[in-house]
Each structure stands twice: as C-alpha cells, then as structure tokens.
Amino acid sequence: MIEAKNLTRQFPGGTVALEGINLTVPDGQFISLVGPSGCGKSTLLSLLAGLDKPSAGSVIGIERPAVVFQDAALYPWKTVLQNVAFGLELRGLSKAACREKAEVALRTVHLSRFARAYPHELSGGMRQRAAIARALVLEPDALFLDEPFGALDAQTRSLLQTELLTLWERTQVSVVFVTHSLEEAIALSDRVILMASRPGRIIADVLIDAPRPRALRHDLTLAAIQDRLLAQLSEEVARVAAQEYDTDWRGVPLPTLSVAPGEEGGSGI
Numbered sequence: 001m002i003e004a005k006n007l008t009r010q011f012p013g014g015t016v017a018l019e020g021i022n023l024t025v026p027d028g029q030f031i032s033l034v035g036p037s038g039c040g041k042s043t044l045l046s047l048l049a050g051l052d053k054p055s056a057g058s059v060i061g062i063e064r065p066a067v068v069f070q071d072a073a074l075y076p077w078k079t080v081l082q083n084v085a086f087g088l089e090l091r092g093l094s095k096a097a098c099r100e101k102a103e104v105a106l107r108t109v110h111l112s113r114f115a116r117a118y119p120h121e122l123s124g125g126m127r128q129r130a131a132i133a134r135a136l137v138l139e140p141d142a143l144f145l146d147e148p149f150g151a152l153d154a155q156t157r158s159l160l161q162t163e164l165l166t167l168w169e170r171t172q173v174s175v176v177f178v179t180h181s182l183e184e185a186i187a188l189s190d191r192v193i194l195m196a197s198r199p200g201r202i203i204a205d206v207l208i209d210a211p212r213p214r215a216l217r218h219d220l221t222l223a224a225i226q227d228r229l230l231a232q233l234s235e236e237v238a239r240v241a242a243q244e245y246d247t248d249w250r251g252v253p254l255p256t257l258s259v260a261p262g263e264e265g266g267s268g269i
C-alpha cells in the first residue's frame with residue numbers, strides 16, 4: 001500500500017507545488033491523477049515514486065518503484081534489448097540472466113522482433129512499449145506512468161491502453177497514471193483523483209467501479225461521472241487561465257474584461 005500523508009512540496013523560489021496531500025493507494029489498485037497543467041501531477045508522481053522528497057509530510061510503502069515518462073527516454077546508443085536489460089545490470093545480475101529477463105519483458109509488450117533495433121528505428125508507440133518493458137523487467141511493486149501515451153496518435157494510444165490493462169491485470173502491480181484526459185482516466189482506472197492548482201491539491205477522488213473494457217459513450221453511469229468531473233476540471237482550468245494567461249487571451253472570461261479599456265490593473269504575473 002502506498003501511503004502519502006500531508007505532503008507539501010515547495011520549490012526553491014517559493015512555488016508551493018503541492019499542499020496537504022493525503023492519499024492511500026491499496027496494493028494492486030490502478031489510480032489516475034488528472035488536472036490542469038501545472039497543478040502538480042508530475043510533482044506528486046515523483047514524490048510517490050521516491051524520485052523527489054517532500055518539504056513536509058511523508059510517503060511510505062514503495063520498495064521497488066518503476067517510472068515511465070511521456071518521452072520514453074531510452075539510451076540512443078543502446079539497442080532495445082540493452083536498454084531493457086540495463087537496469088538489471090545495475091542490480092548486478094549476470095549477463096545471461098539480464099538478457100533472459102529482458103527478452104521476456106520485450107515479449108510481454110510484443111516487441112521481440114525489435115530487440116536488436118536502436119530507439120531511433122522505432123515508432124513513438126514502440127518506444128513507449130520499450131520504456132514499459134524497461135520498467136516491468138525490474139519487477140516493480142508499483143508502476144508510475146507520467147502521461148505515457150500523451151504524444152501518440154489516437155489508435156496507437158488505444159492499443160497501448162489495452163496492453164497496459166492486460167499487463168496490470170496479469171502482474172497485479174499498483175499503477176499511478178498521470179493523464180490530461182479524463183476519458184482515458186475513467187476508461188482505465190479503479191479510481192480517478194482530480195487535482196487543482198495554486199497550491200496543488202486533491203479536489204475529487206472517485207471510485208470507478210465498472211467492468212473493463214469500458215465504453216464511456218454507452219455507459220450512462222460512466223458518462224455521468226465524466227460530465228461531473230469535466231465540469232469541475234473546466235472550472236479549474238478557467239480559474240487558472242484567468243490568473244496566469246496574458247489578458248489578451250480570450251479562451252475564458254477574464255476578470256479584467258468588465259474593466260473599461262485603459263483601466264486594466266496588472267495581471268499579477
């Protein structure tokens with residue numbers, strides 16, 4: 001079980017990226033973190049995975065985390081197989097054991113045929129699958145994914161979502177999944193955590209108790225959850241945009257619009 005208690009993360013310079021975060025993730029649960037850009041999703045993921053330390057509060061429960069980022073971040077001078085095996089080499093496993101485990105991990109993500117290819121020879125989706133294999137080979141107790149499919153086209157994204165669910169069901173690893181897409185979060189997770197910013201905090205925590213695969217368009221309960229969360233998210237995005245964006249941006253009603261031209265106050269930025 002991952003247990004985050006009263007987490008605060010303040011960066012040098014004063015930005016309070018997160019404040020008062022309390023979150024418990026039972027073993028094997030798949031949760032998604034959703035929220036507007038800058039609300040602290042990546043910061044929270046880093047704290048939960050132990051890549052970063054909180055300014056206050058604590059995280060307990062993770063012994064073997066593995067992280068996958070939006071950009072697969074493979075070593076360009078190593079083959080796919082070498083990339084996947086590298087983490088095991090660092091752990092001191094024999095060459096033969098590293099290779100064997102890396103081959104199994106590549107089979108799991110259906111990438112065996114490209115074991116000897118270099119990252120630049122792969123498509124974006126293949127690179128993400130290699131990154132997932134590199135994480136899985138470490139036999140993690142929790143998998144942290146930060147917008148892993150964000151840069152992929154819709155079809156590839158959908159395929160990889162299905163693959164991820166299959167892997168999760170088989171390994172029973174806990175998953176913390178960051179996404180901008182509410183639809184993706186609701187389709188995949190047991191639980192959707194909606195965050196707001198300034199300071200980053202949790203504003204909704206919703207259990208999605210529905211069998212998978214999920215078709216949001218044909219499931220009235222899921223569609224209602226999506227509508228409700230979308231309304232909260234839109235409100236939050238508009239609030240942040242009004243605070244942060246230049247005053248000539250017309251995407252949301254700006255507080256200064258009611259002020260007569262020439263009388264605008266400072267934007268506060």
Ligand SMILES: Nc1ncnc2c1ncn2[C@@H]1O[C@H](COP(=O)(O)OP(=O)(O)OP(=O)(O)O)[C@@H](O)[C@H]1O
Nearest residue numbers: 011012013015017036037038039040041042043044
């Ligand atoms: N290393 C850092 N130093 C200073 N401020 C930081 C640092 N990392 C993040 N921040 C700030 O903390 C806040 C949260 O950032 P974070 O990257 O966690 O947001 P996010 O929700 O992941 O955004 P996005 O959806 O755009 O990826 C932002 O205001 C950001 O500018």
Ligand SMILES: [Mg+2]
Nearest residue numbers: 041042043146
């Ligand atoms: Mg982020």
